[in-house]
Amino acid sequence: MGAREVGLPSTVLPVNTEDLPGRVTIWEVGARDGLQNEQSAVPVEVKLEFLDRLADSGLSVLEATSFVHPKWVPQLADAEDLLAGLTRRPDVIYPVLVPNERGLDRALAAGVDHIAIFGSATETFAQRNLNSSLDVQFAMFDPVVTRALEADMSVRGYVSMCFGDPWEGPVPVQQVVEVGRRMLEMGCWQLSLGDTIGVATPGHVEAVLGGFIEAGVDPSMLAVHFHDTYGQALANSLSALYCGVSTIDSSAGGLGGCPYAESATGNLATEDLVWMLDGMGIEHGVDLDKLVATSVWMAERLGRPSPSRVVQALAK
Amino acid sequence: MGAREVGLPSTVLPVNTEDLPGRVTIWEVGARDGLQNEQSAVPVEVKLEFLDRLADSGLSVLEATSFVHPKWVPQLADAEDLLAGLTRRPDVIYPVLVPNERGLDRALAAGVDHIAIFGSATETFAQRNLNSSLDVQFAMFDPVVTRALEADMSVRGYVSMCFGDPWEGPVPVQQVVEVGRRMLEMGCWQLSLGDTIGVATPGHVEAVLGGFIEAGVDPSMLAVHFHDTYGQALANSLSALYCGVSTIDSSAGGLGGCPYAESATGNLATEDLVWMLDGMGIEHGVDLDKLVATSVWMAERLGRPSPSRVVQALAK
Numbered sequence: 001m002g003a004r005e006v007g008l009p010s011t012v013l014p015v016n017t018e019d020l021p022g023r024v025t026i027w028e029v030g031a032r033d034g035l036q037n038e039q040s041a042v043p044v045e046v047k048l049e050f051l052d053r054l055a056d057s058g059l060s061v062l063e064a065t066s067f068v069h070p071k072w073v074p075q076l077a078d079a080e081d082l083l084a085g086l087t088r089r090p091d092v093i094y095p096v097l098v099p100n101e102r103g104l105d106r107a108l109a110a111g112v113d114h115i116a117i118f119g120s121a122t123e124t125f126a127q128r129n130l131n132s133s134l135d136v137q138f139a140m141f142d143p144v145v146t147r148a149l150e151a152d153m154s155v156r157g158y159v160s161m162c163f164g165d166p167w168e169g170p171v172p173v174q175q176v177v178e179v180g181r182r183m184l185e186m187g188c189w190q191l192s193l194g195d196t197i198g199v200a201t202p203g204h205v206e207a208v209l210g211g212f213i214e215a216g217v218d219p220s221m222l223a224v225h226f227h228d229t230y231g232q233a234l235a236n237s238l239s240a241l242y243c244g245v246s247t248i249d250s251s252a253g254g255l256g257g258c259p260y261a262e263s264a265t266g267n268l269a270t271e272d273l274v275w276m277l278d279g280m281g282i283e284h285g286v287d288l289d290k291l292v293a294t295s296v297w298m299a300e301r302l303g304r305p306s307p308s309r310v311v312q313a314l315a316k
Numbered sequence: 317m318g319a320r321e322v323g324l325p326s327t328v329l330p331v332n333t334e335d336l337p338g339r340v341t342i343w344e345v346g347a348r349d350g351l352q353n354e355q356s357a358v359p360v361e362v363k364l365e366f367l368d369r370l371a372d373s374g375l376s377v378l379e380a381t382s383f384v385h386p387k388w389v390p391q392l393a394d395a396e397d398l399l400a401g402l403t404r405r406p407d408v409i410y411p412v413l414v415p416n417e418r419g420l421d422r423a424l425a426a427g428v429d430h431i432a433i434f435g436s437a438t439e440t441f442a443q444r445n446l447n448s449s450l451d452v453q454f455a456m457f458d459p460v461v462t463r464a465l466e467a468d469m470s471v472r473g474y475v476s477m478c479f480g481d482p483w484e485g486p487v488p489v490q491q492v493v494e495v496g497r498r499m500l501e502m503g504c505w506q507l508s509l510g511d512t513i514g515v516a517t518p519g520h521v522e523a524v525l526g527g528f529i530e531a532g533v534d535p536s537m538l539a540v541h542f543h544d545t546y547g548q549a550l551a552n553s554l555s556a557l558y559c560g561v562s563t564i565d566s567s568a569g570g571l572g573g574c575p576y577a578e579s580a581t582g583n584l585a586t587e588d589l590v591w592m593l594d595g596m597g598i599e600h601g602v603d604l605d606k607l608v609a610t611s612v613w614m615a616e617r618l619g620r621p622s623p624s625r626v627v628q629a630l631a632k
Binding site: 198199200201202203204228229230231232234235237238239269272275276278279280281308309310313 | 514515516517518519520544545546547548550551553554555585588591592594595596597624625626629
C-alpha cells in the first residue's frame with residue numbers, strides 16, 4: 001500500500017512552529033522557466049492546456065511566458081499567441097517576464113498586468129546574459145519599471161546568481177543585497193533571489209536572506225528560486241521558510257533541466273515542495289494528486305520522465 | 317565552466333551556526349542497505365572493491381553486510397566471503413547487521429566488532445518483517461545484545477518505521493521514543509531512527525527528535541536514516557542537524573532504490589549530503605571527487621544511473 005493511501009504525509013507540527021509562515025505562496029514557473037529550457041518548442045496548445053491544468057490544481061501564480069527576443073529563446077516565441085489564447089481565471093495571476101522596453105510594449109499590447117524583470121547580481125553575468133554592465137542593466141530597467149507602474153502593472157524583480165556565479169565563484173552577500181535594494185527602490189514589489197546554477201546550501205541561504213533582513217527588507221518582499229542541480233533545492237527552501245520567507249518559486253514536475261540529459265534536474269519540483277509543506281502543516285492551496293497527474297501528462301508530451309521524486313513515487 | 321571548478325560550494329557560515337554540530341559522522345550504508353535492494357546479487361569482488369573505494373574517499377564508517385538468513389536477502393548471502401576478503405583499515409569501522417542469535421554466531425565467527433540490530437517501531441511491521449510482536453522482538457534482541465556486549469562488540473540499534481508505517485499510517489512519537497529507549501536500556505550505544513518508507517518531513521523529524529531529547533536522550537546517541545522516496549531526505553537531515561544530531565546515515569550514489577524502476581530513489585545520497593555539509597562549513601572527512609567517481613563506477617557495474625543529483629551533475 002502506498003503512503004498516500006494511508007493519509008501520509010501527516011501534519012506533525014514542528015517544534016519551532018512559531019518561526020514558520022502559516023501559508024506559502026507557490027510561484028509556479030514551469031511554463032516559463034521550465035519550458036524555455038526545452039530543446040524544442042512545445043506547441044502553444046500544449047502550453048495552454050498545461051496552464052489550465054496547473055490552475056485546476058489550485059496554483060494561484062502561473063508565470064506564463066517571456067517577452068524576450070525570440071532569437072534568444074525560441075521556445076517562448078509564441079508569447080503573443082499564448083496570451084491571446086489564455087483563459088485567465090480571476091483567482092490566478094499570470095506574470096510575464098519582460099527584459100526591456102520592447103518587451104514591455106509587447107506586454108502592454110497583450111493586456112498583461114503582472115511583469116517581472118530579470119537582473120543579475122554579478123557584473124560578469126550581466127555582461128554575458130545581458131551584454132551590459134550592472135549600471136547599464138539598471139539604466140535599462142528604469143524606463144521599463146516606470147512605465148509599467150504608470151500602467152498599473154505590478155513588477156517583480158528577479159535577481160540571478162545570488163549565490164554562485166560560474167565565472168566569479170561565490171558572490172558576496174552585500175553585493176546581492178545592493179542589487180536587490182536598487183530593484184526595490186526602483187519600484188519592484190518583490191524580489192526573487194535566484195540560485196541560477198544550483199550551488200546554494202542552507203547556510204548560504206540564511207546568510208543572504210539575513211543580509212536583506214538586516215538591511216531592513218521585510219521577508220514578505222523576498223522570494224526564493226532554487227535549482228536542484230546538486231539536490232539542495234528543498235533543504236534551501238526549508239532554510240528560507242525559517243527566515244520568514246513565504247513565497248517560493250518552483251516548477252511542476254521539476255521542469256527546467258538540461259534537455260540533453262534524460263531526467264536531468266531543473267527547478268525545485270513543485271510536488272516535492274508541496275509534500276514538505278503538507279507534512280509541516282503549512283497551507284498552499286494545491287491539490288497534489290491533480291498536480292502530479294499534470295506533470296505525468298506533461299512528461300508524456302516531452303517524452304522524458306519527470307525528475308521530481310514525488311511524481312516518480314506517486315505516478316500511476 | 318562547472319560550479320566545482322570555481323570552488324563552489326563555498327563555505328558560508330549560517331546565521332545560527334551555534335546550533336549546528338561542527339563535524340558530522342557519515343554512516344555509509346551503501347554496501348548493506350543499498351546493495352540488499354538490488355534485483356540481483358552483486359559479485360563479492362565488486363563489493364570488496366566498492367568498500368575499498370569508499371574507504372579511500374575518506375568515509376570512516378562502512379556498514380558492510382548483514383547476517384540475515386540468505387533466504388530473505390539473497391543479495392547478501394556472501395557475508396562470510398565478504399568479511400573474509402575485506403582488508404580492514406584501522407581508521408574505519410565496518411558494522412554488520414545481526415538479526416538474531418544465529419546471526420550473532422556468524423558475526424562472532426567472522427571477527428566482527430561492530431554490529432547493529434534492526435527493530436520496528438510498530439506492531440504491524442514487527443509482525444510483517446520479523447513475524448513477531450514488539451515484545452517478542454525485544455525478547456529476541458536481549459540475548460543478542462547481552463552476548464555481543466560480553467564479546468566487547470558495540471551494538472547500534474536501528475528503529476524502523478519511525479515516521480510512517482504503510483499499514484498503520486503516522487506513528488505516534490511516544491511509541492517511537494518508547495521503542496528506542498528500550499533499545500538503549502538494553503545496551504545499544506546509538507539509535508538510528510529510520511524513515512523506512514520515506515514519508516517524513518522536517519516538522520515531523522523535529523517532533524520525533526524532540527521527543528527523544530525531552531525524554532533525556534542526548535543527541536549524540538541519535539542518528540537519522542532517511543530515504544529519498546519523496547525528495548525529503550536532505551531537508552530532513554538539515555532538521556536533524558538543527559536538533560543537534562551529528563550522525564547521518566546515507567548511501568553512496570543514493571543506492572537502495574527499487575531495482576525495478578530506472579534511477580528510482582533509495583537512501584539519501586552521500587554525495588548530496590556532503591555537498592550540503594561543505595557549504596555549511598561542517599566537517600565530514602570525505603573527498604567528494606573520489607566518492608563521485610566511486611558511485612559512477614558502481615552505477616556502471618549495476619547498469620543504471622545514480623539517482624544522486626550531485627553524481628549526475630559532477631559525473632564526467
